[in-house]
Amino acid sequence: MNPETEKTLTFFGKMTANLTHEVKNVLAIIQESAGLMEDITAICPLTEKKYQEKFNRSMATIKQQLHRGIDLTTQFNRFAHTPDRASAELNLVDTVGQFCLLTERFARLKHIGLTAGEPPANERIRLTTNPVQFYMALFFSLESCLTALPADTEIRITPQKKGGKSPAIEYACTGDHLPPAEEFFQQLQAADAWSELREMIGQLQGEVECDTNDLRFWLIF
Amino acid sequence: MKTRVLLVDDEEQFVEQLSERLKIREYDVSACYSGEEAVEQIKQYLYDVVILDVAMPGMDGNEVLKHIKEQRPLTEVIMLTGHATVESAISGMKLGAFDYLMKPCDTDELTRKIDNAYQRKAEQEERIRTAKAEQYQTSPWSALGDKK
Structure with a gap:
């Protein structure tokens, strides 16, 4: 690989790694906010059972997609570091x-x-x-x-x-x-x-x- | 007594939400949003466990860790890291951090680590108390030295 290509890859790698790091921060805030909502409804459930069930289903979807997002950004962050060496x-x-x-x-x-x-x-x-x-x-x-x-x-x-x-x-x-x-x-x-x-x-x-x-x-x- | 936790991260919303969750779990939580602020807090107050982000603008997590270990060697520190800074977290472990966690982290895993860190601090304190008690028995005048 010639030095110019290496420089370009390193540049893209650094930008991507930086961005995935930021995305992980965003996901961390969403995860804690969703977790807090879940904690609160565990202490004080919604008065109507059917709404509590809908809330729980929606929360399960958020958590599932958060795990997916975290997994993807973690792997992509690692991938972004491949040009480092x-x-x-x-x-x-x-x-x-x-x-x-x-x-x-x-x-x-x-x-x-x-x-x-x-x-x-x-x-x-x-x-x-x-x-x-x-x-x-x-x-x-x-x-x-x-x-x-x-x-x-x-x-x-x-x-x-x-x-x-x-x-x-x-x-x-x-x-x-x-x-x-x-x-x-x-x-x-x-x-x-x-x-x-x-x-x-x-x-x-x-x-x-x-x-x-x-x-x-x-x-x- | 509740475990005293200091949470240090420049992502304010993350700190606010996680603080609330830890308070619900019966921890005594304080928060700050920079390394410099954390160092000031550590000088003034006693904490059992500090949860410390590795990558922060200004004073980074490893620098803060050095200050903590100088001023409050028994306070345990858990480093929080995004993947890009795992190596910094590992160097933090070499500087005396109790453990590290990848951000975003699972709350149950975090509380487990906080409890283990608190346990280690309590055991260390107990060992120091026992050693001092033995010292006073063999040399009662040393108690005066400690009070100076």
């Missing part, structure tokens, strides 16, 4: 979980499911790499899959150790409406994002391995 040790389980949370909407818009898979026996898999480029490789892989898959299918991204030692990320596509493997891989490789992935994985000194029988591929590092 040119090389860092990543916990791939956390990184993939975070990536799926932040990109799930891209899949949802195409009616495709996206989940982070668990490595066997909660294995801890770590990789020292350029965090921004690693995220880009994950994203180009996802984008390629979204181009090649129809609606009502699912993508599962799982960190694992390929051959028992090399850190790897598996992309496995499942569902009732999957195209034949040959067609899937043809479309995958025709996607613009796939060429970007090839270039990025080269820069990261990794490789892509495909299982043409099972609609799976791996990014191996």
Whole structure:
């Protein structure tokens, strides 16, 4: 990555991290205000039961959405810090979980499911790499899959150790409406994002391995 | 006696709402909105637990923590942090903070930490009382030294 690009990324990272920090402050105030309303009605419930029930349901929705907002901003804040270092040790389980949370909407818009898979026996898999480029490789892989898959299918991204030692990320596509493997891989490789992935994985000194029988591929590092 | 809590954060509405919630839970809560104000409060009053935001304009949480530990070494401090400042919160732990919490935090988790911090302070005070009592028994004149 050239120094100008690095500077730009660092700038965007700082602005985004700052903003997510502010959003977390906003969410904190909403959370405490909603919590206070809940505390007060617990001490002194509304006189009509049906209104108290409506109040409780509404409060439950606020709390649920607050948790969603807090989770998203927390993960996005972490993501905004990725350009801080040119090389860092990543916990791939956390990184993939975070990536799926932040990109799930891209899949949802195409009616495709996206989940982070668990490595066997909660294995801890770590990789020292350029965090921004690693995220880009994950994203180009996802984008390629979204181009090649129809609606009502699912993508599962799982960190694992390929051959028992090399850190790897598996992309496995499942569902009732999957195209034949040959067609899937043809479309995958025709996607613009796939060429970007090839270039990025080269820069990261990794490789892509495909299982043409099972609609799976791996990014191996 | 209620646990005396000082809440320090530059987000005024956050402080107001959380103060009310802690008061409902039977804590004796005071609030201030800057590090400088907190240092003045600590000089004048005794608190059991201080809840301290790490990132504040002017004097930041770690600076305030140093003042607290100089002036009131037994007062326990819980650092509040947004994710971006977790490292500052960890350095706060090295400076003697009891614990830290990510903001926004769960109220039950916060009160649990306040109670644990108060417990540690009470145990420390009890140990000091016992040590002093032993000292007075072996050397009664030392009591005069303490009163000077």
